[in-house]
Amino acid sequence: MSWKLASRTEKMNPSVIREILKLTEKPGIISLAGGLPSPRTFPVDDFARACARVLQHDGAAALQYAASEGYGPLREAVAAQLPWDVDPAQVLITTGSQQGLDLVGKVLLDAGSRVLVETPTYLGALQAFAPMEPMVQSVPSDDEGVDIAALAASVGNGADQARFLYVLPNFQNPTGRTMSEARRAALVSKAAELGLPLLEDNPYGDLWFESPPPAPLTARNPAGCIYLGSFSKVLAPGLRLGYLVAPPEVFPKLLQAKQAADLHTPGFNQRMVFEVMQGGFLDRHVPTIRTLYRQQRDAMLGALERAMGGLGVQWNRPAGGMFLWLRLPEGMSAVDLLPLAVERGVAFVPGAAFYAGDADPRTLRLSFVTASSAQIDTAIGSLADAVRALRMRPTL
Template identity: 60%
Template sequence: MTWHLARRTALMNPSSIREILKVTERPGIVSLAGGLPSTDAFPVEAVREASARVLRDTPHAALQYAASEGLPELREWVAAHLRDTGMRVDASQVLITTGSQQGLDLLGKVLVDAGSRVAVEEPTYLGALQAFGVFEPEWTTVPCDGDGPLPDGLASARGARLLYALPNFQNPSGRCISAPRREALVAAAQAIGLPIVEDNPYGELWYDEPPPAPLAALWPEGVVYLGSFSKVLAPGLRLGYVVAPPVLGQKLLQAKQAADLHTPGFNQRIVLDILRTDLLSRHLPAVRALYKTQRDAMAEALRRHLPDGCRWETPRGGMFFWVELPAGTDAAALLPHAVERGVAFVPGNAFFAGAGNPATMRLSFVTSTPDQIDRGVRLLADTLRTRP
């Protein structure tokens, strides 16, 4: 039997990160590769208790089909939470999704045609490249510095369907866009009529001070905002949300209905129960304290062990360090040698829509202890010094 695959399947490639994660399952490997939150940060007991309450109080509703938009009470909570950040949002604009990754897929279906242009930061989130890539866009890369996309660089994105940006502790670079740069970026986007998709999975993971107000607070009608409970509660719940201007809401809802009808109602009720207990306000400081300790451990290990010619900035939040290696280094070619020594990382080329920079790597710090981080960075440094 011959199955004739759709043309778009040629654009579907396995996630390089997921492939690397298979390697890290070997005993003794220190993984600085994954983008996973720490299991030590999961509120297991709170989820267990919330599940029991949901099954006790609303068992039939929890196990029945649910509204495609999401639970009204959960949408109200999201809207109120975002209003505290400066956004002007009504619950009717909130669409609950099966993880914020689904939000990217829905936006691709609604906004991206084959051959249309999509602008991204350089580097950018690999999952966004995968989500939008199946819709066959032409990529436009926006030049960036340590403060994020350069407003003058948006000129190259004139006519693009959207600019995809992660303002807070970006994956993979870890950078956080300052308030003045956000204002300049929004002004530049407004001047050329360039819509923005603002992805914010890491905004609550700040270790020194909270990030500035979202881009969506500066331009409500021109920004679609994505959020997630994966990093603040647990990714296994698969719960995210999209906040869109009303003009997009109906089409996103229709795309959601066609994709999976609705996000699991049981999971929504569990999260809503947890939110009503105000656990999040008590849980997040503990998560931040845990991750800050690990971040500081990696900053110290990089300072102590990496050879001259390596450059990095210590992130003020999030989960990642972005390391620029000495000129001429190929991180992808280096990876197998590092794994032989017992450490894994993600080569940076995976995060570029264009030619990329082979002399870069992303290091994650949240799933390793300080001792493991120190050992992993030391092994990485040894690999760099003895690379072929």
């Protein structure tokens, strides 16, 4: 049989993270690799009550085909909780915010279109855009986000102008960094000046540790932004429930792409989440996640201080979210470190996985949310041992 694959499949490659996660499924490995929320934060009993209520009071509708836009009351609840004036008609419920990336790619990217991303950026966004065969350009970025001068130089002209900049301002995956207020203001202003749409991804914004992050980019210029949100980090990822907010110029095409992709997001899941949210549940629940993750971040920072002394390793101090970014001493590679770390019972993701352009081989991503504080302490000790072992190894 002559299966002829589409040329785009050459751009679709197995996820490095995926292959690494397989490695870390070996028993006895403490994984700081995956971005898995702590199951301790899943409100299992609340979901059980919500399921029972939905099936009892609204079972037939919850189990039937439904509108592609999403469940009306959930769209209204999403609009109401966002910190700018959002018309529920501009809210599209998606099967996780990953689907939002797929839909935006379909609607805004032609083969060869320029698309701008941060350096480094979320790997899943690169994978979602890949089937549309864009030319992905990595904009130089620092601890506060994308470099505004570099952005202007990267945006291109006329038909070659970038279709959008993809940006994750809060507790970014993979770096854990947060875009500062000044940088946000400058970015929105420069993007408007350039006519450059922004695709703002905000899965982690509610997981702040000391104080809330600055206002979203979209709140500053809703007409120029598509906003992606998610219930995966504040409730549970296994329901695959996210949303996007888009201006009227692009919403109808995103809706058509959604309908073609999976008709609609499961109505049962939408009602479950709407039901759980009643009575201010998230206002009580999310602070418990913040507290847990802050403790685990602090455990990781403390362990790094204790274990990495004198090794020349640098790391940041994320103000929220799930990830910490670490940089090895000059000449070391995180890809070389990984097998030594796995031998010692700890896994992480080499930073190279997250670069659309040239990678910094010294970087790596550590998750502080899946493992317990005690496991984090053990794992960071093992990671330091692996760094020492790599340092001792003769250069090949």
